[in-house]
Amino acid sequence: MRSRKLLVIYQMSIKEIKDAMEEGKVLFGIRQALKSVKGKKKLDVFIVRDARDGTAEKLDSAKVQFEVLGRLNKEEVAKELGLDFESEVFTIK
Numbered sequence: 001m002r003s004r005k006l007l008v009i010y011q012m013s014i015k016e017i018k019d020a021m022e023e024g025k026v027l028f029g030i031r032q033a034l035k036s037v038k039g040k041k042k043l044d045v046f047i048v049r050d051a052r053d054g055t056a057e058k059l060d061s062a063k064v065q066f067e068v069l070g071r072l073n074k075e076e077v078a079k080e081l082g083l084d085f086e087s088e089v090f091t092i093k
Helices: 011-022 030-037 053-061 074-081
Strands: 026-028 044-047 089-092
Touching (some): 030 053, 030 089
Antiparallel strands (some): 044 089
């Protein structure tokens, strides 16, 4: 069981990610999220509802604040965003 505070964000977050994708300001995946937050201003980091526990733990241990994309799982998020791949982590820079 995950022992972390989760803020459930619904469609607004998907819209934010879509808008950022159009501007080329979205990074995909845990590695990119961890690289981008080092020494940077606060970035918006989102994870999917069904992200692996290890993914959330890595973000927690790096002190990265993130929000969960509400009711959507990896497959649903990929479909909503028009992606041909699945990602657990989305970072808006």
